[in-house]
Amino acid sequence: MLATNTFRQFSSMANNSSKTLAKAIVYSEFGNPRDVLRTATYPVPKCSDSELSVRFLASPINPSDINQIQGVYPSRPPFTYEVSPSKPSAVAGNEGLLEITDVGEKLKKYFSPGQWAVMASTNLGTWRTRTNLTSDQLIPLDKTAFPSIAEAATLTVNPCTAYCLLQKIVPMNRGDWFIQDGANSMVGLAAIQLGKHFGYNSINIIRNRPDVDQLKEQLHSMGATVVLTDEEFMNRAWMKENVGKWTQGGKVKLGFDCVSGRVASEMAKYMTDGATMATYGAMSRQPLPVPVSLLIFKNIHFHGFWVTKWKSEHPQEYEKLVLEIQELIRTGVLRSANSKLIDLHETADGKTFYDTFLNAIEQHGKSIIQFRYD
């Protein structure tokens, strides 16, 4: 009954000439993205007095977005008839940069067309071209702060995670050390840059690869103090010989782990008594095998960090953090690196829309879909 009623309403809305057609990547059940994702085309009416019309400029494809589609992520979007009258669906994606295109009468003193904004919370669906939002669903940005669209589009997940890991887990002083695996992940790169800004030293672990010297050089240039391959790092005799030379008695108070498994438990061995390891990912898909002696005798704490939960519990603090990161981008502290912008025009047909997203998803890259408009 609901589907039919909603369909009638939707059809009548679609006939209204003041509506713009938009496209979104949606799903109605959890599963393999190739199987469950589809393109939906839907009309976006003129915004109401208390709404904003927006168009997305760029929407990143984050690993957590893919996990969410697969149904293995604890945060799930509601399935609604908003963009798909045939069956309840969710628009995929959680992060994105949007531009305000029209402002409802009551909001005209606060917003103006052309302004940029990011999402104030998750599960609003960002893999789409256009929608209407209420003002509490977005956080306005100052677009003059951003050297490129990539920095603004990827501001709310990875730099926020890195900032929280550095500043909200344990008290750190200038000169203190942190150690991280997956150091060339987007969070890792942000942590290196922010860490340098805060005066912290870092030991950064990356996977060995053919062009490893080039990657090491890049991380050093961003502010990494020490960069090691996982092979170097797992060589305990070599590490014992060198780690003291690097840290010179400095305290490794903090660890960030997005790999888990043996590398993570090895990291904990080089941390100072009473230090905290914060795990925010598990790229190895392994549990974290904690040596009990580190718990009992070295008093190492093992915590997790989930930025989605932090945001939902601290919405005001999150908004402040977005603006603080905006300023760190403006002043050149933070730069987006290694992300790949993929163009997609709003007039692309449904199949092109789907294919563009699917290719980006399956490349496991750090891709951002950049929507183009005439």
Add this chain to the structure above:
Amino acid sequence: MLATNTFRQFSSMANNSSKTLAKAIVYSEFGNPRDVLRTATYPVPKCSDSELSVRFLASPINPSDINQIQGVYPSRPPFTYEVSPSKPSAVAGNEGLLEITDVGEKLKKYFSPGQWAVMASTNLGTWRTRTNLTSDQLIPLDKTAFPSIAEAATLTVNPCTAYCLLQKIVPMNRGDWFIQDGANSMVGLAAIQLGKHFGYNSINIIRNRPDVDQLKEQLHSMGATVVLTDEEFMNRAWMKENVGKWTQGGKVKLGFDCVSGRVASEMAKYMTDGATMATYGAMSRQPLPVPVSLLIFKNIHFHGFWVTKWKSEHPQEYEKLVLEIQELIRTGVLRSANSKLIDLHETADGKTFYDTFLNAIEQHGKSIIQFRYD
């Protein structure tokens, strides 16, 4: 040179008729207890003006004492010539109940012969009959509080650990739950009794065994809310069916782990979001394989607890805690259970002394050596 000089001094001391001969279990290198332990016989002079002469009434054999002898424990006693002029040695044992036998002139207004006391810190050597101590090395007890010597002799390690686990890890309210493995360990039994006293519910995991119903009954009678064998507990379908019926929406905020390995990571799955697991032992000799989703999405914290470190960092609080536990014993809240008292007379020869300790060590039991005097 030092050994020779010390030996001369020792010989001359031994000839002084005011000295009492004492025996101790000592070691001069770390290793297998059977290989490295020996009996030392040494004179104890009359205490100085600012000392107390004491005789040990009962000294438990704790697993950590054995680990210390093996050299696998991070806290190590100093090796000195105190009881062994031939080579630097340490007296084994860290916990013990002693009786004051003589009081130095300056301490007479504070202490009197016959008073009981426990050790104020570790590494003082308690597997011995007699010694002289300074007043800051002991915490006096009120012997009328204790129904038996066992309660007083085992007060400072296991009940202190259980108390700290229950009261100093996370804030708990009456009606909250904790879950623990090794529930019939000495710490586990103390946690059950103290937990009941504080109004907490508990899920207690024990290894399956032939007389398991009897053990379950004992734990229930001490205050356990739920008692499960590890086999019952590892049956996830059965647990999912039952755990909600037991807790009725109550929060499992705290976990105590002395086993580690799979049982410990399984325990964490039944804990409430944001709960803390405190590991204080690793009977399985396995690391703790932490599922990363529990860290990130359930925000479970994994900490360790080491009572030895806590005592050394909080000596005043520790002294208060000893006296608080004394009162909990006096009022019947806490009872020592399942410990085995083994008699040993101070006049026993060196071989009997050694054999008695070695047998107790190798039985891995909860043994207390009870020293007898004429």
